[in-house]
Amino acid sequence: MSTISFEPRVPVVIVKPILYGNTAKHFGSKRDSDGHTHRWTIYVRSLNNDDISTYVSRVQFRLHETYPNHNRMINQAPFEVEESGWGEFEIQITIFFLDPNEKPVIFYHHLKLFSTDPEVVTGKRPFVNEYYDELVFQEPS
């Protein structure tokens, strides 16, 4: 008589390294029209430039409420927002996943525009302010 044995499903952990943060570039002078001084980009991307759209459905960037449409939802890669301004403030980043069983993940990033690095000040080097983190998934979810 044949017996059926059910192997226990050993959970598999999948780790996806990501970077989130901002770049910034000074206009060179204060813009007369609105007083803005910097162009900046806030972003979420994979550490190794692979396509995070294979598991990320959309990313929300909540800017300061003085920005029009300050809750920016980005529904496709690249998951980033480019804006301009004059100051630094906290941006809430929410990452939503394709897997409906995976809860969204929230990061907080303090937008940084100013640097004392002479090479950044002179524009010889771009200003990058980014952080490493990991999205961890358990299969089956």
Ligand SMILES: O=C(Nc1ccc(C(=O)N2CC(c3nccs3)C2)s1)[C@@H]1CCCN1
């Ligand atoms: O700077 C700071 N908060 C800021 C909030 C918004 C900023 C900005 O740059 N904005 C461009 C402008 C726009 N209005 C309409 C369309 S865009 C809004 S700056 C704080 C204050 C002390 C230290 N940091």
